[in-house]
Amino acid sequence: MRRIFLGALFSILAATGFAPAAQACDAETPCDVAHGRYFVRAPAVWDGRSPLPVAVFFHGYKSSAKETMADADLGAALSKAGVLLVAPDGLDGRWSAAPQLSRGRDDIAFAREVVADVKKRFPVDPSLLVGTGFSAGGFMVWRIACEAGDLFSAYAPVAGAFLDPIPADCPTGPVSVRHIHGKADETVPMAGRWIGGGRIRQSDVGDSIARMRALDGCAAEPLGKSVDGLDCQIWPAKACASGREIQLCLHADGHMMKGAWIADAFAWARSLARASAQR
Secondary structure, three states, X not given: OHHHHHHHHHHHHHHHOOOOOOOOOOOOOOEEEOOEEEEEEOOOOOOOOOOEEEEEEEOOOOOOHHHHHHOHHHHHHHHHOOOEEEEEOOEOOEOOOOHHHOXXXXXXXXXXXXXXXXXXXXXXXXXXXXXXXXOHHHHHHHHHHXXXXXXXXXXXXXXXXXXXOOOOOOOOOOOOEEEEEEOOOOOOOOOOOEEOOOOEEEOOHHHHHHHHHHHHOOOOOOEEEEEOOXXXXXXXXXXXXXXXXXXXXXXXXXXXXXXXXXXXHHHHHHHHHHHHHHO
């Protein structure tokens, strides 16, 4: 009976396009890849088979994947939204958000390893595979969006930006970005500042958005929308030549993040997927 059950289980898993990895991992046991590790937590209510929305969350400076997993607000918000939380571990708590900040690991290659491994372990919904992160992790998300934009279906950084010089071109093409930032943020100011011991400068957030707008062909004036304390400027997909969408959503506070903002990014990503399917 056990052999029959296992045979049926593996048939189901093969039909969904993924198979269980040799070594189990979760929110407490790391998933190892060639150049690092990550932790993962499935939503509380999941049937074990249905394709999952996935948030790959890049932590802040000197934080860790374990701290991401311990963030009750983030965890509860994503679990309620039915989202798989994936938390890569920065090397020594840092990310190579620019070549000048490298600590000996290609973090874009590492991010690709993580996503590939997640797809082996879980049935990922590719239209709802979102790259997100906070602060230094937000910088990393901006870099991935430009240099490896094909990795995620959409990008939802919080309190990040490009680093100067802003890229003249993004080789993987247009992407959809929903960026959230605090108008009173002094750690990652809207106008930018020098970081990394003066080795590199965080760019102006507005200039970063303008670069993505140009890449996406979003020339029209933005739409305005206020929701849940966020004042958003939206360049909708239908008004952008690329069919991608840009959002800049500001709040009145400082350097902070809410789990609900990350969960809300999936409602946004779903709307993008529906619009794309209708085109």
